[in-house]
Amino acid sequence: MSDFTVSAVVREDQGKGASRRLRHNNGVPAIVYGGEAAPVAITLKANELKKLLENEAFYSSVITLDIEGKTETAILKDLQRHPAKDMVWHADFLRVTADSKIKATVPLHFINEESCVGVKVGGGKIAHQLTSLDIVTTAENLPEFIEVDLAAVEVGTVIHLTDLKLPEGVESLALSHGAEHDTAVVSVLAQKGGSEEEAEEEAGE
Known part of the structure; x- marks a missing residue:
């Protein structure tokens, strides 16, 4: 069901300051939510995400999120970009299963x-x-x-x-x-x- 895999780690530090530090260190703050599990704040690698976003199919595909060895299937629900620079500011992922409408x-x-x-x-x-x-x-x-x-x-x-x-x-x-x-x-x-x-x-x- 998914041709794309995105590696991520759980994000403990949150807030504007923490997000700013993440971006300075090649990180992209993100969140995965939906389904029966609680929302989880995660961090993606900016260069890996940028490469995936160059593929048109990524935006309309079911994605495998590998969060510290635990996998979840999701779709990219929202993407925030820097208004002036070629940077992803934040990403939202929605959990899905095969029969999710x-x-x-x-x-x-x-x-x-x-x-x-x-x-x-x-x-x-x-x-x-x-x-x-x-x-x-x-x-x-x-x-x-x-x-x-x-x-x-x-x-x-x-x-x-x-x-x-x-x-x-x-x-x-x-x-x-x-x-x-x-x-x-x-x-x-x-x-x-x-x-x-x-x-x-x-x-x-």
């Missing part, structure tokens, strides 16, 4: 854009309304990304949430609130004339 945000991967019929034949241009999708699923079914195939999409076509092919056990969070939340994901607009305005207007709706 979770809300997550996963990236959308648009494929076959260059061979899209609406672009290659129709001379249109692709406009992305969304680049990620909020989903509800179980931890074991959490996808790294959602694929959107644009190969057969023609000029003037708008792909909505209901048009996406979601993996088994994955539900759009927006659509769970009703059909009126069926927003546009991506569209192929005509390059000139009224068709473009009509396609943009449809995408807006």
Whole structure:
């Protein structure tokens, strides 16, 4: 269920001063919470975490936390970064089990854009309304990304949430609130004339 392992140690000293000292010593203060166990303050190694964060899949995967030899599965729930420097300020992890029902945000991967019929034949241009999708699923079914195939999409076509092919056990969070939340994901607009305005207007709706 997890392709990523993060090593951590229990953090005894807490507070702003302690966190500041941690960061000066290549540490990142973090917390793991949720489930039946109490929240645990932990420390991660900044350079190891930075390397993991370079992988897009890390943000939408179940992670194994190795806390002084004891492992827990979790997802990255929140990440605070320094406003000016390339530093992680704090990380929050939520404990999960295989059947835990979770809300997550996963990236959308648009494929076959260059061979899209609406672009290659129709001379249109692709406009992305969304680049990620909020989903509800179980931890074991959490996808790294959602694929959107644009190969057969023609000029003037708008792909909505209901048009996406979601993996088994994955539900759009927006659509769970009703059909009126069926927003546009991506569209192929005509390059000139009224068709473009009509396609943009449809995408807006």
